[in-house]
Amino acid sequence: MKGLVLSGGSGTRLRPITHTSAKQLVPVANRPVLFYGLESIAEAGITEVGIVVGETAAEIREAVGDGSRFGLDVTYIEQEKPLGLAHGVLLAREFLGDDDFTMYLGDNFIVDGIKPFVDEFRESRPDAQILLTRVMDPRAFGVAELGSDGQVVGLQEKPEFPKSDLALVGVYFFTPAIHEAVRRLKPSGRGELEITDAIQSLIDDGRTIGSAEITGYWKDTGNVSDMLEVNRQVLEGVEPLMEGSVDEASEIIGRVTVGRGTVVRNCRIIGPAVIGADCELTDTYIGPFTSVADGCRIVSSEIEFSIVLGEASVEGVDRVQSSLIGRRATVSGTRRVPNSNRLVLGDHSSVHIQV
Missing domain, CATH: 3.90.550.10 (Spore Coat Polysaccharide Biosynthesis Protein SpsA; Chain A)
Known part of the structure; x- marks a missing residue:
């Protein structure tokens, strides 16, 4: 056959x-x-x-x-x-x-x-x-x-x-x-x-x-909705694995995978979640059912129930959820009253969010 x-x-x-x-x-x-x-x-x-x-x-x-x-x-x-x-x-x-x-x-x-x-x-x-x-x-x-x-x-x-x-x-x-x-x-x-x-x-x-x-x-x-739902379903079965560097100021809760070469500073990550290799996460919240691919940089942001593709950058964004962010995409923003942003971004995109 x-x-x-x-x-x-x-x-x-x-x-x-x-x-x-x-x-x-x-x-x-x-x-x-x-x-x-x-x-x-x-x-x-x-x-x-x-x-x-x-x-x-x-x-x-x-x-x-x-x-x-x-x-x-x-x-x-x-x-x-x-x-x-x-x-x-x-x-x-x-x-x-x-x-x-x-x-x-x-x-x-x-x-x-x-x-x-x-x-x-x-x-x-x-x-x-x-x-x-x-x-x-x-x-x-x-x-x-x-x-x-x-x-x-x-x-x-x-x-x-x-x-x-x-x-x-x-x-x-x-x-x-x-x-x-x-x-x-x-x-x-x-x-x-x-x-x-x-x-x-x-x-x-x-x-x-x-x-x-x-x-x-x-x-x-x-x-996109089905892709996020499948991501959620697969993450339900993820096993915790820590291969990267997580500092004492960070909090890891539940089933979380952190890839080799990734540096996590002053972050809160709640599983199930997968963080790829060679990422930089600083002053950031990663919520359940989120996958972050290799080489991403996430600073001073909050992301939940989302898929972030390789080498994307998210900085200064209060809340991203139910989103699919493409390879090498850039998302930036300024601090404001907590709200939510839903994004579907193609590879190499550049978005600046401001009110």
């Missing part, structure tokens, strides 16, 4: 961050979200993985390399334009050959991994198997309709009037039967080759489509 990871999307919902960075490489607890997916695939016993890459191919190649750090053998598959999930399968035909495979969307996060679902698919081996989860507003997702026997009888892609609240999670399992279904697809109204249409074609042909409902935690990290 092989793995196919789709990492070619442009990440429009995470802009301006994704103007200069692949959405799959935005970090969760200081590790790219893509890495969690690759580790899940490896833990399921899959070693051969094709990664479909687009305009951010160079960045993803540099981050993932040959895959050996994850126990994988990675092949890169170029996609000039993101023309739908089924288009990724079409491009990967030579790599996949006649093997069964799992298709994993590179910006999805499943906290408990996919090994139980891989094992189930290998044992029962339907022509395709989908993962489902119940959502409040299914109109934003692919939606599955199940029959009275629990079998999948129909699929809809972002329907205006959904027939159920069961949304397709971004992980699929296929036998080679999917290739013929993909080959005969025509672009949808969105101009894309929809994987839901391909699976519906299998249903129409009388093929067996299995399903399993995820009861644990799943998120599509395609927007």
Whole structure:
């Protein structure tokens, strides 16, 4: 069985961050979200993985390399334009050959991994198997309709009037039967080759489509709110680790990681929180569910429930929360009546906050 990871999307919902960075490489607890997916695939016993890459191919190649750090053998598959999930399968035909495979969307996060679902698919081996989860507003997702026997009888892609609240999670399992279904697809109204249409074609042909409902935690990290929520979820499991320098005037409460080479002076840090390597924190409060990447400088500021990317600088800002601050971004301010600032800043941004 092989793995196919789709990492070619442009990440429009995470802009301006994704103007200069692949959405799959935005970090969760200081590790790219893509890495969690690759580790899940490896833990399921899959070693051969094709990664479909687009305009951010160079960045993803540099981050993932040959895959050996994850126990994988990675092949890169170029996609000039993101023309739908089924288009990724079409491009990967030579790599996949006649093997069964799992298709994993590179910006999805499943906290408990996919090994139980891989094992189930290998044992029962339907022509395709989908993962489902119940959502409040299914109109934003692919939606599955199940029959009275629990079998999948129909699929809809972002329907205006959904027939159920069961949304397709971004992980699929296929036998080679999917290739013929993909080959005969025509672009949808969105101009894309929809994987839901391909699976519906299998249903129409009388093929067996299995399903399993995820009861644990799943998120599509395609927007800032979901990214912050996934960061919170991962930080819940962080273990305390002190590799940097923390002075006697500082207070560390709860599960906090401080990376090597980081200097903390007169700060209060309440976990769960992760502080990367080679950071400088002075006269600062870091609240729960915050991750600060390597090389950041934070002075006389308060940050909570936020993600701060590498080499960013925050100085003199009374309160930042629910924010995603890009690489090498600069945020500065003057002291004033305590208030809150919510920021989504692209890489190399410069912001001065003043009243």
